[in-house]
Ligand SMILES: Cc1cc2nc3c(=O)[nH]c(=O)nc-3n(C[C@H](O)[C@H](O)[C@H](O)COP(=O)(O)OP(=O)(O)OC[C@H]3O[C@@H](n4cnc5c(N)ncnc54)[C@H](O)[C@@H]3O)c2cc1C
Ligand code: SF4
């Protein structure tokens with residue numbers, strides 16, 4: 011199978027280039043990550059992040075034939091050749107398929123991604139009905155892979171100002187939590203021309219999410235909350 | 242070469258559940274702490290835990306910590322230390338409630354309390370009816386927990402060193418631990434992190450086996466570092482093989498599937514667990530179920546053209562239960578087994594999963610080693626918690642959902658112990674002059690090596706050897722050959738070569754350094770297993786099928802230097818309650 015992979019090592023390369031690899035896959039190489047590991051066993055300089063190999067840790071997000079996805083849960087069989095692999099767009103490249111995620115995490119941290127509840131905790135659990143818990147479904151499962159945010163044109167233009175779909179989905183996760191007491195503060199934090207409102211509902215993020223989550227819908231709900239509190 | 246040096250009150254190596262629970266305790270107490278991780282914290286393998294966390298909340302069926310304690314002692318095949326087990330089970334409710342207060346998105350019962358499901362080995366009334374003890378967030382409990390702990394650490398302003406790899410431990414002449422050397426992957430820079438307290442929370446090492454539920458990063462680095470620094474490794478022959486890894490791939494299918502009512506079938510469509518465990522059936526302890534699967538395969542009742550796997554049936558649970566309680570499992574089955582469990586059973590086989598052994602520690606999280614006076618002597622400045630540690634609460638076999646509990650309880654306990662110890666020892670000890678000699682030599686060797694072997698190739702041979710010689714059932718001659726073969730692999734590890742010499746994010750170098758750790762773990766495992774002439778928990782010897790309490794009710798200690806073994810007694814005396822004396826284990 012033929013692959014064309016983005017290569018760049020600042021230690022030795024002046025500029026990035028695409029390198030072709032022709033490799034023989036084994037039947038056990040089902041996922042793209044298996045293929046990349048096979049390539050790496052031949053050329054150990056190919057650099058990428060990976061850990062869980064089952065789509066839960068969010069390490070191996072990359073751009074696969076023009077779409078963002080996780081290598082470990084992308085079957086090789088369906089891919090058009092040569093399989094073109096690039097680092098996630100819109101973030102600085104450290105080396106090969108490894109990007110610098112600082113900006114992404116900065117935006118995540120900016121939404122205060124933790125429960126805020128200043129009441130003294132009870133002896134046992136805080137109660138929450140199954141319906142209230144269900145509000146968190148589709149939001150808490152995010153694995154912070156950045157497939158969505160790095161597919162979002164609004165983030166490409168304003169990575170320092172626009173929170174981006176992943177961060178906003180998590181903002182919603184806490185706004186929606188019946189145990190959280192900081193809704194007003196959280197909405198204030200997003201009330202600005204960029205942080206939330208740069209989203210133009212282009213939906214790239216929804217297409218990109220390998221976990222089937224829907225940041226656009228969460229962003230819509232936050233916008234509704236904003237509207238509701240002004241009336 | 243001058244190496245940069247930074248000083249902290251405490252350095253934690255590992256940002257999984259254990260490391261982050263400890264970090265939280267320290268950050269909230271205002272200590273200056275550095276938390277190192279090879280990956281961004283939420284990418285640690287705790288993220289993959291599916292089924293739940295054990296605590297006798299009694300939200301569904303009546304329960305109490307003493308029953309939980311009994312189950313854990315029995316599950317451990319009496320090799321668990323009963324003081325530590327009592328300590329853990331008594332604190333379970335508290336740490337789970339605390340996690341809920343931190344924001345953990347647990348599933349809920351109609352009355353708003355935390356959802357609980359049954360799991361293997363859980364009983365009421367000391368071996369009576371099935372208990373319902375696993376607190377769950379669908380089948381993503383580990384993910385929910387790890388993210389919650391990370392979030393809470395963000396709130397506490399914990400300082401993370403992301404993509405920093407701990408390389409080696411620094412000990413002085415007295416044997417006290419003074420910190421670690423570490424590699425910043427992005428720049429290739431090596432640094433000394435000096436600390437009054439050094440805590441290892443580096444997780445498991447399942448990557449010593451070919452088929453494993455563990456992540457690529459689970460390479461036993463903490464154990465390798467400890468072993469190279471002269472600290473023994475405890476009970477390394479005890480590895481849990483999970484009965485239900487996806488056949489041919491190894492990705493885990495949680496026991497929660499059987500907890501929710503799924504069951505195993507052989508090629509004749511027989512529910513074979515009834516024969517092996519008439520009472521608990523599919524929810525017998527994991528060692529029992531894995532041996533049953535292996536026996537079915539060996540006796541020709543396996544499924545598929547090679548008769549080498551079994552089937553896990555859950556379609557009878559219905560689409561609603563599967564989508565609500567087991568959505569992650571369904572996703573895994575569709576992606577990795579190419580079956581939709583709503584319609585079809587999942588092909589499964591036993592897969593290496595959890596390391597019961599590790600760095601010997603007590604229930605305060607302190608590392609204990611026989612280096613001066615006796616086996617329980619505290620190594621000053623050194624702590625270990627989580628899967629890399631052996632407290633031992635899991636003994637010869639861990640019960641499902643007890644590990645997420647272990648990492649919370651002992652993560653917190655170690656944090657508290659460090660806070661106390663630092664009050665007594667508020668100063669840094671001076672570093673020995675040769676603190677970095679060995680690690681620099683190791684790095685220099687790797688960079689200079691010519692005509693050496695490929696790291697991936699040696700790693701594959703290591704994993705295949707462990708798989709073939711030290712699996713679910715163990716045979717005297719295979720173990721003996723295994724010791725020789727792993728010794729040969731160790732020779733080759735010392736001469737691996739990497740072609741990539743870049744300073745920037747050199748993952749080839751990282752993998753070579755990981756192999757140094759894997760081989761320590763593999764050696765400890767094989768040597769310890771070869772010596773233990775009995776069957777106990779997960780260690781099943783073909784030539785010694787019975788447990789032998791007269792000779793073997795003791796913990797193994799493996800020393801890397803000279804590949805020497807020693808033993809120490811099991812702590813049979815709990816903290817406050819009566820001891821549970823060893824009995825035959827029937828499920
Ligand atoms: C698929 C799967 C499902 C499971 N399900 C359950 C379950 O439902 N319930 C249950 O109780 N248990 C379960 N377990 C077991 C349990 O998840 C683990 O034992 C537990 O999460 C380990 O936590 P830890 O914090 O010790 O290690 P980990 O979460 O593995 O974290 C290790 C940390 O150490 C870091 N690290 C390692 N080496 C170095 C180094 N050299 N330098 C710097 N950092 C380093 C890593 O980056 C990582 O941050 C499961 C295990 C697996 C594999
Ligand atoms: S919907 Fe909003 S967040 Fe998603 S890609 Fe479009 S602009 Fe970005």
Ligand code: SF4
Nearest residue numbers: 152153155156158219
């Ligand atoms: S929302 Fe989806 S794509 Fe975006 S970071 Fe989370 S898991 Fe990844």
Ligand code: FES
Nearest residue numbers: 061063067068082
């Ligand atoms: S390796 Fe973890 S998501 Fe792909």
